[in-house]
Amino acid sequence: MCLINVSNLFTEHTMATPMEDVGKQVWRGALFMVDFILSNPVMFRGATVLELGAGTGLTSIITATIAKTVYCTEYTELETSTITTFLCLIFADAAVEFSWTKEEVADLNNTSIIIAADVCYDDDLTDGLFRTLHRLCSNFPHTCTVFISIEKRMNFTLQHMDVSCEAYDHFIHCMNQLQDLENGQCSFRVDQLPSNFDQFILYERVEQLELWKVTATPLPFKPARSDPEAF
Template sequence: MDQMTFHYDTVLSDVHMHRPSSRHLMTRLNHMGQPGTRSSPVQHEDRPGGSKPLWLYLFCVSICLPFFVIVSVFIHFPEFNCFLLEIHSENHTMATPLEDVGKQVWRGAFLLADFILSEPQSFRGATVLELGGGTGFTSVVMATVAKTVYCTDVGDDLLSMCERNVALNRHLLEPKGGEVRVRRLDWLQHHLCTDADTEFSWSEEEVSDLHDNTTFIIAADVCYDDDLTDAFFRTLYKLCSNFSRPCAVLISIEKRMNFTLRHLDVTCEAYSHFRACLEQLQALQDGRCSFRVEPLTSNFPQFLLYERIEHLELWKVTSTPLPAGLQEDSGS
């Protein structure tokens, strides 16, 4: 890109920063996250030992944004256990308005994906719900080991883009039977949309599967606005309170420091509000389920190439349904 112009109301994921201005970039991604060299066309005969790659797929990050396309190609060579990432982009803005940030891929998604790739046995065969799935990147990674992943968000254009990404990557999931289902889930609504005439709505069978079998909820970089953070935690509470099984919630977040006139200091109010919501959730005693909150260390292997800064964090919330007797005691 020769020149980028950002308006006051647009934001850009740090994933795209400090990149060369060329149109074609390839980066080698291995367990250590070491960068490779600038790309040239990949020839099959040049691969180590002449073998075919284990997987190759296209990943459209923001194809439905006007004048903006990013396509990534991942290739895995089993001999070296490494990945190649190729990004093509058109020469127009990569920033989006704040309400469209779900159309970008953020560093929190990479951190969460790294954790999934480093702990595949924990998620094998699981039913997983992603809240604020955006492009579907993390859901696709999860579905390489999980049985069913419900990737949820709002907005027909975003959900359509996500569904296209899933379709482009379906061949990654089919060998192991994994599946990503793109569905509408609005944190500001009280119920799941089950209207059969509405696109991305839930079937009754899916609602039952969600409530009976979900054991993981994942969310990547979704807490950047206090009102939406409140809605996120309300949704989290309602879901976990109705699940039949204990559920582990994995939330990645990046602390974004800003100077504020209110405090005349560098602060991160969105992160502070997120931490306050975690504390309130853990202290909640309604007799339906208990919540335990813990930070996870980020010393697991880095498979994807990004800057894993100290402000990137991963949190785990464990919800456990309480026995019926305890629920009755709490309600009396």
């Protein structure tokens, strides 16, 4: 099952975009993610996959050729409190535009893989992404694997009098925080993956492209001491 309206997604693609329209361009991070997915079909076969910040939806569309179900989500103007509302839909047809049906919400619990390509370029947005990942993964009753692609965009700043990538530094900070988190529900393990997987798509595989994996594993339930059932 592929829950994507392909025609809507592709009519929006452009080759260059201002900041407010970044989702209308296919970014290198998406192509890099696609290469990773096509290089690891066994991992994705039969899986329920959720893509966050999908933009044109290209990664979801290609993932849907392998996975069982792909939920392709994107920010929408309907949700004005932007950062906390990562979960909106882009795949719906006109009748159910941007709304989740009860069945879809229930099925979301089957998500075993989350993908996010090039969505960590702004600190507030990165914070929103990590809050969303934390919330989702803490509620899944099973292990969930998250793949995040990021392009380290280096800039010269007067503040540092050097080239730096503050968005990347913030991303790494959030990854470390997630790994150190002890919320009693879930443990998070963070790994950077090697970038030498096969290339199926024509684009420049610059060395600044990185792929990160987060493994979220539910912790065994520990009843509270005051719980009479505990003893």
